[in-house]
Amino acid sequence: MKATRIGGGSEATGTGPGMGAGTGTGTTGRPRRSSRETLQDAATELFLEQGYERTTIDEIARRSGVARGTFFNYFSAKGDLLWAEADPVLDRLPAVLAAVPPELGAAEGVRWALLELAGGMPAAPVALVERDIIGASADAAASGLPRLLAVHTALRRFVTSRASRRDGIPAAFAAAATGAAIAAAAGWLDAGSGRGALRDAVDIAVTPVAAAFAPLLPRA
Amino acid sequence: MKATRIGGGSEATGTGPGMGAGTGTGTTGRPRRSSRETLQDAATELFLEQGYERTTIDEIARRSGVARGTFFNYFSAKGDLLWAEADPVLDRLPAVLAAVPPELGAAEGVRWALLELAGGMPAAPVALVERDIIGASADAAASGLPRLLAVHTALRRFVTSRASRRDGIPAAFAAAATGAAIAAAAGWLDAGSGRGALRDAVDIAVTPVAAAFAPLLPRA
DNA sequence: GGCACTTGTTGTACCGAGTCCAGAAAGGGT
DNA sequence: ACCCTTTCTGGACTCGGTACAACAAGTGCC
Numbered sequence: 001m002k003a004t005r006i007g008g009g010s011e012a013t014g015t016g017p018g019m020g021a022g023t024g025t026g027t028t029g030r031p032r033r034s035s036r037e038t039l040q041d042a043a044t045e046l047f048l049e050q051g052y053e054r055t056t057i058d059e060i061a062r063r064s065g066v067a068r069g070t071f072f073n074y075f076s077a078k079g080d081l082l083w084a085e086a087d088p089v090l091d092r093l094p095a096v097l098a099a100v101p102p103e104l105g106a107a108e109g110v111r112w113a114l115l116e117l118a119g120g121m122p123a124a125p126v127a128l129v130e131r132d133i134i135g136a137s138a139d140a141a142a143s144g145l146p147r148l149l150a151v152h153t154a155l156r157r158f159v160t161s162r163a164s165r166r167d168g169i170p171a172a173f174a175a176a177a178t179g180a181a182i183a184a185a186a187g188w189l190d191a192g193s194g195r196g197a198l199r200d201a202v203d204i205a206v207t208p209v210a211a212a213f214a215p216l217l218p219r220a
Numbered sequence: 221m222k223a224t225r226i227g228g229g230s231e232a233t234g235t236g237p238g239m240g241a242g243t244g245t246g247t248t249g250r251p252r253r254s255s256r257e258t259l260q261d262a263a264t265e266l267f268l269e270q271g272y273e274r275t276t277i278d279e280i281a282r283r284s285g286v287a288r289g290t291f292f293n294y295f296s297a298k299g300d301l302l303w304a305e306a307d308p309v310l311d312r313l314p315a316v317l318a319a320v321p322p323e324l325g326a327a328e329g330v331r332w333a334l335l336e337l338a339g340g341m342p343a344a345p346v347a348l349v350e351r352d353i354i355g356a357s358a359d360a361a362a363s364g365l366p367r368l369l370a371v372h373t374a375l376r377r378f379v380t381s382r383a384s385r386r387d388g389i390p391a392a393f394a395a396a397a398t399g400a401a402i403a404a405a406a407g408w409l410d411a412g413s414g415r416g417a418l419r420d421a422v423d424i425a426v427t428p429v430a431a432a433f434a435p436l437l438p439r440a
Numbered sequence: 441g442g443c444a445c446t447t448g449t450t451g452t453a454c455c456g457a458g459t460c461c462a463g464a465a466a467g468g469g470t
Numbered sequence: 471a472c473c474c475t476t477t478c479t480g481g482a483c484t485c486g487g488t489a490c491a492a493c494a495a496g497t498g499c500c
Contacts, residue, residue, distance in 0.1 A: 029447025030495040056485065067450045069488095078486070138366065139486095145365050146358065152399075168407040172400045172425035179372075179399030180392045187388040205392035212432030249476025250466040276456060287479045289460095298457070 034066045036074050036084070043081045052082075052140045079143025089121050090147055097158040106163035107173065107214035110155055111206050114181050118202040121185075152178045163217035173213040180205040254286045256294050256304070263301045272302075272360045299363025309341050310367055317378040326383035327393065327434035330375055331426050334401050338422040341405075372398045383437035393433040400425040 042063040046055040057078055061068045075081055083090075096116050100109040156174035163170060184205035188198050195201075262283040266275040277298055281288045295301055303310075316336050320329040376394035383390060404425035408418050415421075 028445080028497050030449075032448065033495095034449090057487090058485085069451075070449055072487075073448070076487090141369065142362050142365055145362055149361065168404055168421055168425055171403040171407055172428075175399035175403035176396040176425075176429050177399075179395035179397075183391040183395035184388055187391055201388055205388055205396075208392075208432040208436060209396050209429060212428040216428060248468055248474080250478075252477065253466095254478090277458090278456085289480075290478060292458075293477075296458090 034064060034070060034074070039064050039066070039071060039074050040081060040084055047081075052137045077143070079140065082140060082143055083147060085122050086147070089117060090150065092120065093117055093151060093154045097154060100158070105214055105219055106159045106170070106217040107210040109162060110159065110173070110177050111203075111210040113155075113158070114177065114202055114206050115199055118181075118185075118199040119197075121198050148178060148182060151181070159217065163219065165217060169213070169216050173209070173217065176209045176213070177206055180209050254284055254290055254294065259284050259286070259291060259294050260301060260304055267301075272357045297363065299360065302360060302363055303367060305342050306367070309337060310370065312340065313337055313371060313374045317374060320378070325434055325439055326379045326390070326437040327430040329382060330379065330393070330397050331423075331430040333375075333378070334397065334422055334426055335419055338401075338405075338419040339417075341418050368398060368402060371401070379437065383439065385437060389433070389436050393429070393437065396429045396433070397426055400429050 039060060043055070043060045046059055046063065049055075057071050058068055060081075061071045064071075080087070093113065096113045097109070100112055104112055152174055155177055156171050159170040159174050181202050184201040185198060188195050188201040259280060263275070263280045266279055266283065269275075277291050278288055280301075281291045284291075300307070313333065316333045317329070320332055324332055372394055375397055376391050379390040379394050401422050404421040405418060408415050408421045
């Protein structure tokens with residue numbers, strides 16, 4: 001229950017204690033009165049009404065007709081509300097990296113995995129559909145840091161495993177690719193309704209980075 | 221006194237209210253009893269003794285023989301203690317970018333500015349000389365986010381001003397360069413005592429990124 | 441129906457970061 | 471002496487997050 005959360009990959013994405021339906025024995029114990037979506041909806045309402053920072057967990061719980069403590073059965077932090085849709089996709093990154101076709105080099109592999117991930121992102125992810133919410137609040141932005149670190153860590157591990165190189169290049173490439181991908185995602189969110197596929201935006205941003213580092217990362 | 225801190229560039233680097241010595245009229249009002257260094261030293265001691273998270277602002281203030289509230293006259297947040305040496309350098313970035321030789325393109329200009337900045341970084345920056353302190357703590361890592369955003373914002377502004385392009389490429393390049401530079405700095409810190417110049421590490425990491433994006437960022 | 445067992449919910453107490461503010465201390469200038 | 475400016479102090483307050491013990495509400499078994 002500590003889970004320093006720094007390189008783990010956005011734990012607590014599951015459905016709180018017990019994982020709801022579909023876990024082993026299944027249906028024993030007191031049934032859940034609330035649900036993730038209930039809290040999510042209340043929170044989104046409040047965020048749109050009065051902004052992220054000015055909304056307290058107490059209000060969210062009260063509007064959901066639930067005790068404050070119960071909130072933390074479903075979300076481990078206030079900021080997790082903003083990543084409800086994105087987290088399941090991000091959590092797939094290590095698995096996707098493990099599934100990278102073996103004929104690809106480290107750089108192409110990273111690009112492949114990021115595009116794969118972007119393709120799986122729901123069309124309207126995150127409660128921050130109106131991204132002004134997160135953009136305007138340092139607190140909200142801070143909730144993105146663990147995700148950023150998780151992506152970076154996963155990529156770095158993959159790169160160092162696939163390319164035999166011991167200097168700073170693998171980490172630099174991982175960080176640069178992470179940055180490019182996130183910038184693409186941010187721009188895609190900012191583009192609003194008329195935007196195209198996230199995958200294309202990520203492609204445009206990541207491809208040059210991968211191309212630049214590919215010759216520097218010889219096969220392991 | 222609000223200073224949302226999200227795109228500003230690590231404000232509150234100055235010496236609290238009044239800026240100490242050297243501001244206009246100079247020496248009027250009650251003289252400062254404590255100083256930034258006093259608090260800094262007490263904090264560093266405590267961080268090394270018991271770690272960053274387990275050290276409270278109360279303890280730092282008490283060891284410095286000062287009231288808790290006084291701490292916030294000198295640092296606007298606990299995390300700022302970790303960036304005392306680095307912040308003044310980072311704050312120079314906008315000015316350095318403004319001084320980029322006009323014959324350089326956007327990509328080369330970013331590289332030039334980052335190298336310039338890295339060259340000015342003190343040899344043992346940040347209280348996190350032993351970076352385990354920050355690496356192990358999500359809270360401590362979070363204090364780096366505003367700095368990261370400030371760097372990214374400054375670079376993005378420079379790139380969009382110097383290269384006429386309206387799609388996601390400028391932001392992607394800014395983010396990739398930021399990531400590469402930070403990865404280099406992190407690796408340099410991890411290298412410990414036997415490390416070379418930060419400038420060289422940043423050079424190695426940023427150059428491929430700049431080279432990749434240079435052809436995509438035609439002169440304005 | 442009654443019993444154990446499991447799990448979710450509640451309420452409360454607690455901690456630490458950060459804000460706010462009124463009032464006291466410590467100077468300088470006149 | 472008396473103003474003026476600035477810092478320091480101490481306390482009250484908000485909010486996010488943790489911990490925990492008591493209670494509620496189901497299931498399965500006898």
